[in-house]
Amino acid sequence: MSPADSPSADRIIGDILELHAHCGVLGQDALLPVLHAIQDRLGFIPPDAVEGLAHSFNLSRAEVHGVITFYHYFKTTPPARCTVQICRAEACQSMGGDALLSHASQALGCGLHEHSHDGGFALEPVYCLGYCATAPAIMINDAVHARVTPARFDTLVAKATANAGEVA
Ligand code: FES
DSSP states (O other): OOGGGSHHHHHHHHHHHHHHOBTTBOOGGGHHHHHHHHHHHHSSOOTTHHHHHHHHHTOOHHHHHHHHHHSTTOOSSOOOSEEEEEEOSHHHIIIIIHHHHHHHHHHHTOOTTEEOTTSOEEEEEESOOSOGGGOSOEEETTEEEOSOOHHHHHHHHHHHHHHHHHHO
């Protein structure tokens, strides 16, 4: 059973719906605030929640799904333990950013906006981390790393994996 299926996720969503209802009624204008609140609490919008949300807002499942997928901000899968952001802005691209992205995709087994197969890493683009003079730069969770070569990338990912294992 995934965290999304756990009773606690259902309860959290139920509490959020209750909080946004006025006199027990949920106006359709509350859908976006509710989706934001769910993602803030759970890290994503569980696909299993769509039917209940549709019922609560008197919308079709397709309408709720349409809103969730329209906004790239909303995630429908649990967040990865580590997020790797590769700078795609000009200075980093001119210093080997494309090759670094290609290496990262191969090393993690996923492309941009995807998760690695084990769900441990998310690979995302970022546009300038302010480290242009020491490009190419990446960010792993909250830590920025500059002058990242493919070999250094592997070392950083191995450290992040070890750290995530300690926390888990
Ligand atoms: S362009 Fe990559 S850090 Fe500025």
